[in-house]
Amino acid sequence: MPHPTRPPVTQRVRASRDRARPGRHSGSRRIRNAQRRPLTHRPRDSALDVVRRWLTTPHDFDWIFVHHSTRSIHGIIRLVFAGAVLLNATVSMLMLASPNGPSGTPAIVYVFLVLALQIAAMIWVLTGPTPDTKAQFLGFLIFGDVGIASVILLDTPTSALIGTFLFAINGALCTFFLSPRVLLAHLAFTNAVIVLIGTLAYVQNLWGPWDAIAAVLVASGASSGVPVFASIAWSLVSTDAKASDLDSLTGVRNRRGLQNSVEDLWETALATTSPVVVVMIDIDRFKSVNDRFGHDQGDTVIVLVATRLAELFDGHGVLARTGGEEFVAVLTDVDGDVESVVARVTETVHDRQDTIPVTASVGVAVLTPDSSLWSSGPGAIDRATRGADSMMYRAKAAGGHRLLSTFL
Known part of the structure; x- marks a missing residue:
């Protein structure tokens, strides 16, 4: 028998642990x-099957974030976080300088408050530890969604609709690091804001009904289409990547799983x-x-x-x-x-x-x-x-x- 290199791993192998086993070897x-598993490939899944599996498969944040192939981009993730906050902060500052931006003391004070929070968040991302938990990513998503919506709604509807494209950044965050259900919740919130902006534009006679509907559809498609498609594709790739670390017969790790x-x-x-x-x-x-x-x-x-x-x-x-x-x-x-x-x-x-x-x-x-x-x-x-x-x-x-x- 040859002596290949066999580097090992620490992640737990869970094999049939949650099945009832009355005796030591009752299994x-x-x-x-x-x-023996058949050699032929199983039939291809329909599009409906793919979507159903995308929605029901448990999301494994730890595997995605700590996987050996993503560790090298942890520093890039930190910069992306900081860049996203910087972009939102820049928009807040430009709104304050715009004659069509928020007016009135309460609105201006609120935008300044959001701007201060954005600057603090950017400093924390750049100087603190790299976000590495699902709760931190979820918190960043909520902070981004609420901050974007509350600030752009203070502007005129026509300008606010352009601001909804900032939601795409948070959609990308959901696509790669959070579950499909979180992504759908984010998109539901995003589209509610878009519909509200379109309605305000129509009520304020800035757009006619067909213009408002067209603008809402364009903004909704741009904010929702790519994240959903990318999330489904990413889910399929992740599933295959996980399977490549496992022995197909027994379900325990294979040599690649050890090496990784x-x-x-x-x-x-x-x-x-x-x-x-x-x-x-x-x-x-x-x-x-x-x-x-x-x-x-x-x-x-x-x-x-x-x-x-x-x-x-x-x-x-x-x-x-x-x-x-x-x-x-x-x-x-x-x-x-x-x-x-x-x-x-x-x-x-x-x-x-x-x-x-x-x-x-x-x-x-x-x-x-x-x-x-x-x-x-x-x-x-x-x-x-x-x-x-x-x-x-x-x-x-x-x-x-x-x-x-x-x-x-």
Whole structure:
């Protein structure tokens, strides 16, 4: 068996956790009858199916924002936030200077107040920590929507309609970082403001009825069409990107999933000064299972083993399938109970009551904060992976169905 690089991850793998399981391996009764997935592609979804899935699929802000491919643009996100606030503040200042802008002391004082808040928000975005929570993004959206609407409504309707295009910036924020339902709420608010402006223009005899309707449709389409289409496309791409990190048979991480999260794991270990434990698991004599029972039953065994291991390691780290019958678990011992968890690996894999009982050879490598490898950074995890691999081969050479460990 080759020794490829196996960098690991920290995100939790949740496999069937919310299903009722009366016994330790009761899930095997359901899983052992699983069928191999067909090789043909499923039929293409209709447009209605795509929209329905867009609306109902849970939004995963953490995955989008902390995903390895978006980390490099966190600084750009900060600048975009600041630029959006600066643009709104500039509009507020221009309105104050315009002869058609807000008149009367209360209106002028209010615009000055909004301008002060916008400047404060811009300073906070530029000097404070990068916004990294869903609540912060949602707060920025509400601040932007309410601020834009309340300021432009103080201007003449014809000028205010032009100001509604500022809502497109907030629509982009929803598209990439907030859920479709939040986007729809934003668009409902935006279009309500647009309709109100069109109505005011008609009532004040600035436009005729057809002019008002045309202006409302143009502003509504410009503010709503692109964000909705982009959000649907982004949702589809995100779903495919998530799936590319998972093993299609078992649902646990694949090798790509491990490689994409090394930094997360290492940061967790450093922040908590917790040992990193790498566990290599290889099903013993798996070729004979395929030869005797067929590949469909072999796949069933792999799914069953993956489900049991995922439940065992849940909350401690990540499990990945890195080969046909080979799994890698990378754990951080934050709570001090990983040793007892790892000790149960062999008994978790093996159950005599299974239709096809199997055993596993297990290799464990423990990387502690006082190790000489600790200072080498995430590369130390690669070294631990090779150490666990070596222990696993020794366990297999000794007859299998056992666990051997080493400290680095």
